[in-house]
Amino acid sequence: MNKKMRRAVILMTIAVLLVAGFFYYQYRQSNTRQALLQKSMELAREGSYADAARTIDKALTVKQSGTDLSDEALYLKKSEYLQKSGDTEQAMSIVMLVIKNTQEGQKEFDDAWARAVSILSEEEEFDTLASLLEGSGMESVKSRYYNYLVYDPVFRDLPGVYHKELLLIIESQGVGSVFYTIDGSDPTEKSNLYTGGILLRPGIFTVKTMFVNRYGLRSNIVTGTYQILDD
Secondary structure, eight states, X not given: OOHHHHHHHHHHHHHHHHHHHHHHHHHHHHTSHHHHHHHHHHHHHTTOHHHHHHHHHHHHTSOOOTTSOOHHHHHHHHHHHHHHHTOHHHHHHHHHHHHHHSOTTOHXXXXXXXXXXXXXXXXXXXXXXXXXXXXXOOHHHHHHXXXXXXXXXXXXXXXXXXXXXXXXXXXXXXXXXXXEESBSOOOOTTSEEOOSOEEEOSEEEEEEEEEEETTSOBOOOEEEEEEEOOO
8 A cells, every 4th residue: 555545544534533523422412411401301392291201211321420410300300291291100209209319408309399299289189298298307398388287276275264254366377267166066167267266255165176278188176175254
């Protein structure tokens, strides 16, 4: 092979390597976590939520670098797509996994709780949501979503004997309504709606009260017996 031909072969080899390197670079760039997330978001905008979720699965196979999205962030995005596709059961399973694997104070932890509330409230599973929040044991979580919780009402004045008429105050937490009876019967949503103090004049009263939150969840019935003497 003469010198001219060798030079041509070398140049051709370099050209092939450059083209291969370019396409490999393009492939790598299009298969980063960020690029795959972007692709999943485009699919979601088109309404292809199942394909978007599968694209997140692909992103999760890409090794995470220091600047990449965390596994938990990607799982939460997949949960969002599954929720929108109607697969709320799997979406909720993913959310619970993220909650388990993160800690209070992490963004993914807060985002996971927000997603859990979104899923369960959308499904109107308010009882499950209240139990989940109560069972978290975390005051920061419960205070953030206190509207979904149910609190037992409290009598400001303790049950007992009083020597003058009593304006009985019932205290409650959360967003909802308090219902009560004074004849010992169990209260329902058709009982007296508490709007202020209950004036108890001479007599014996068995006051029963309960709190119903805005989502229809009931508290325990709280009972107190008051004897008001006619002095």
